[in-house]
Amino acid sequence: MDDTTVPAPAPQRPRLSASALASVLLGGLLFFSWFWISITIFFTGLGSLPALGTGLLLLIPWFLVMQVIVRIERRRAVAVHRISVILPPSRRSRHGGIRGWLSDRWFEFCTGAFWRGVLHHHLAMLAAGAFFTLFLGVVWLGWTSADVALREGPLHVGSLELSRWMLGVISLSCLVLAGLALVLGALADRGLARVLVSGSEEDLRVQLAELVERRQGAVDAASQERLRIERDLHDGVQPRLVNLAMTLGIAKNAISTDPDRAADLVGQAHSEAKAVMTDLRQLARGIHPAVLTDRGLDAALSALAARSRIPVELRVDLSGGQGARLDREREAVAYFLVSEALTNIAKHSEAERAAVTVTQTRDALQVRIEDDGRGGAQVHRDGLSTGLAGLTDRVRATGGRLEVSSPAGGGTVLVAVLPLPVQAAVAPTPAALRPDAQEALR
Missing domain, CATH: 1.20.5 (Single alpha-helices involved in coiled-coils or other helix-helix interfaces)
Structure with missing residues (x-):
């Protein structure tokens, strides 16, 4: 899960909404429950680390839960407070499977953005708990005043007599104070999100370096x-x-x-x-092959596999895009990645077979090419053998990564992960009408 960019709506003037007030109520409830559970787990885990590291049994699940919560908090800041969240690109693992997933979690754990998100989550609950407690107190006082005014009439407090009219004023005042407590809680929540979630100039510099x-x-x-x-x-x-x-x-x-x-x-x-x-x-x-423009990536890769000099097992699953077609850039990169890889396999690998697997998810397009050849493929930039270097540059231009695994005698595996933009899918492009120049040569 790459949370490099968090989509924000079009810039609007910040205003308090019902969802912001509801966030204070929800944060207050979390303060009386999850806040204390989280604090207890964290400090208990830290205190148990000297005991043969047993505290990791508490800290590791806590870290994983916090990573999910931090992502939720960022999206809440965008949806509720309309705050643009700027995050530096997260470092990604070059490995796949469980090893790659664990590496990605570790890289995220080591970022300042993650720890700012953790701090924001707990401070937001603390502030919401304070204003929620104030809200409950004034609501109780207002309700009690209204109940006494309706049931018992004037109330004697020492030598002071509170008439029904005065009790009604107190009840209405408490209602206003209760609303004010929610408003102040929402403002505090927005302020914390601006300081701890929206990002900093350093994040902008890192993002610029990535671009x-x-x-x-x-x-x-x-x-x-x-x-x-x-x-x-x-x-x-x-x-x-x-x-x-x-x-x-x-x-x-x-x-x-x-x-x-x-x-x-x-x-x-x-x-x-x-x-x-x-x-x-x-x-x-x-x-740029015409079949790629006219019929899409699946048909273009099928044509490549049919023209290959060695048998190719092709599996293409683009159902993760929910039927929408990929954008032109990702289609072209995936096509040329497979084309160049199959060419290199036929020329250099001495392989008897190859397999190509293309899978689209909601966030990325993964292309895997493997063969049973002699291996030993490396990325060279010496001007002579630059095939893999060119593929690496193509993938890097999309913000993705290319992993090369090619032990001597063990075949070669290329895995490219191309991140998809928020609205990467486009409508299929109609086939262009082209004059047939061959008729004049027949």
Whole structure:
């Protein structure tokens, strides 16, 4: 669960709402119950640490519960008080499974934002408990005054006589004070949230550093893609176009002197032109394949698996998006990740089979590619073998992470996790109408 960003509604003028007043009542109830339970567990666990670390049996569950509560408090600050919550990007584990989950919990535990959230949770309950107690006191006093005025009439307090009219005024005053206690409690809760939850300039600086890193990943990925396109054009299409032009030039000179040879050369040029068109289509497919735009990620990956030189077991589950299509950027990154990985497997791994698993959840898209080859794959940035480096840059540009596990002789496993934005899903793009240039070459 990555809580790097907490969506906030459009900026509005802060105002007290019924939900803010209700939060004071709920916080008061928690103060008389959960507040004391939490404090007792924490300090008992700390006191028991010297006894062979037995206090961890209390502290570890307390920490896990606090991480959930801190997330709830952040969302409550956004929903109730309309406070923009700015959090630094959380460090993520490079491992999967239970090991990765435990690492993520530890990284979150070590952040200042988590401990500010814990402090806010308990101070908010303490403040709400104080104002809730005041609320209960004045409500009881007002209710008692109204009851005495209606049942017994004037009340004698020593030498002072309180008439029914005075008791009614006291009752109404207590009602106003009770409302004022809730308002003051809501204001205190908002103030605590602004100080402890909304974030600081340091959080902004950390978030800016993360955005700069993502931008650099996008720049590096674009540079790698540009070099690949230049290489394919220079080594593939350009020589064939030069050969085509020379063939047509020879045919032009031979039209008047040797028509039969000129016709044969034109036929060769026609075949070469069709081959160049095939190369250009392959190059365009490498930039952004038409099937990905027209039919989506599932169909595009199926086409990749069908063209692979080694058997590929493909499993795609995009049901986590509730039927909505992924955004163009995530689709492209996932497609090129699988495409480059299958190309590397076919060229270098000596594998007999490969497996690709793509799973979409509410928060992320996970792509897993594995093979049974010789392993030993590494990320190089030496300008010679940069395939995995380019994939790492593509994934990094989305704010995700790429894990590479490739022991010698044990195959290679690539796991990419691409976080999805709040509204990552878009409507399917209709197929574009493209003129068929091949008809002119037939």
